[in-house]
Amino acid sequence: MPNHHELDEVYGAQTRAFRIWMKQAGYTDTTQKEYMREVYAYLHSLDELAVEQAGKMHVISFLVSKQQATGDRTRNRTLSAIRSFYAALIDFEMTARNPAMEVKKSKTEKNKKPVYLEEEELALSLAFIDGRYRNRNLAIFLLMSYCGLRVGEVHRLNRSDYKKAKGTIEVFGKGRKWNEIPVPEALAAMLTEVERERIEPYREKEDAFFVSQKGKRLSIRQIQKIAGQTFEAFKRQYPKLADMKLSCHKLRHTFATMLLRNGVDIRVVKELMGHASIETTMIYTHVNDQQKKQAMSTINIPLHAIG
Missing domain, CATH: 1.10.443.10 (Intergrase catalytic core)
Known part of the structure; x- marks a missing residue:
């Protein structure tokens, strides 16, 4: 995957807006770092396609490519990051829709029995x-x-x-x-x-x-x-x-x-x-x-x- 500087040459305005939006919204430093990592990976998958032109299929394709190596919990966290990214862009009037909201979260993890101590x-x-x-x-x-x-x-x-x-x-x-x-x-x-x-x-x-x-x-x-x-x-x-x-x-x-x-x-x-x-x-x-x-x-x- 290209480094962040290379991706910022194409999507710099969007990633800067997302950082500002998360900080203003009170996201923790850990969440900000995790979400930025997921968003950069997503942007790489777009292959320089304009963010506002990406649709539901692009989001699903990216999630499927990741899900082969990770579980449902990780998939849902990635989806949350992308949803937040588009929410930020809508807030700053940089796009009109959030295609990630059209993608359902995996329900598998809800059926997983919690591990606990007696x-x-x-x-x-x-x-x-x-x-x-x-x-x-x-x-x-x-x-x-x-x-x-x-x-x-x-x-x-x-x-x-x-x-x-x-x-x-x-x-x-x-x-x-x-x-x-x-x-x-x-x-x-x-x-x-x-x-x-x-x-x-x-x-x-x-x-x-x-x-x-x-x-x-x-x-x-x-x-x-x-x-x-x-x-x-x-x-x-x-x-x-x-x-x-x-x-x-x-x-x-x-x-x-x-x-x-x-x-x-x-x-x-x-x-x-x-x-x-x-x-x-x-x-x-x-x-x-x-x-x-x-x-x-x-x-x-x-x-x-x-x-």
Whole structure:
């Protein structure tokens, strides 16, 4: 694929407009980078065809070419990037239509069973959070598993987002929406301790809640590494979980599953998870093997009637 400079010779006005639009709309730095990468790949596929002349078939052809090497989840993220790109161009009156909106998202991923830890397994995993910054790392882990925060939301969390008097945190989440989440008392006490131990940031005005040993906002990759090391140690101790693909997002799955298992109204779970649609929350209403066995144990086959 040509480098970005070569593509900008043809589509420079459009890519500059998209960058400005995403920044103004409040997209995270990570999303901006991912979306720009997807859009540059899409523009390369147009082979210098004017963006406003591209149609539904061009978008589908590009998605099909990518889907051969990736799954439905990646395909949908790519489609979202292209949709946003055209939305930006329409906003700046650089095109009149969004052909990507005519392409349906894949539904396959909605049928995929979420991976999650049982509540007892989650409790056991906490013992494997260790190291010099144990309290900080434990607070991060708990925010994802007992408050349902996404890794990006933990990364963006500022001290000013933690409202001690109210016992809540304000989370800037997906869809560029703010969500206020009550903090369990045990976690609130830990957040206060982490704030007390917090390393003085390198930048004077840095408000990041979680800071690295170098005094910078803890990156998404660093947070993922903290969780990854915990999971590795946990799985070594409990080999039966060795094949389970655990990650930061799986902690979020665990949080939603726990709430629903404990009888929390799905509408409340939707709000706590920051979902735009209750259909997204519905994927967490899965049942486990033990629940199936318990259900089947209520069935009485009248053997005496069979003869």
